[in-house]
Amino acid sequence: MMDWVPVVFVTFKFLVLGTGMFFAIKWHYDQGKKGKEQADEMRAVVRAGGKVAVVFALSLLGLGLVTFVAGRMLGLDLSFP
Template identity: 85%
Template structure:
């Protein structure tokens, strides 16, 4: 009888700790997946803002160039 106690306790300990480690790893993996989705949205939003600022800057620069060319008396008509 005494020979079976360590085998039973060690087996129980391995099962409990193995199950706990499995669920801990699964939980952390799922949390990482959620964060990655939020991160992807944040990157796309930031990219959209950068693109919008770039387009507005380009339009502003074109307008300033047009006004400056008009003030200097340059001919801007198409042939």
């Protein structure tokens, strides 16, 4: 009886994963057929996301600089060992 458990579980796993992969590929294929209007929307979203990432990186850099300057003014030793 115990010899069949892995066979059943592996078979079930392949069936579930195969079905999931089929529907994932089908969904992506159908999304690709929707047209150019979604491609323009996607470009706008990626562009906006890039702007947000740049603003975040610059604000993080500015915060680090302000923290470093404030630490120096307070007399903290910020040198690397």
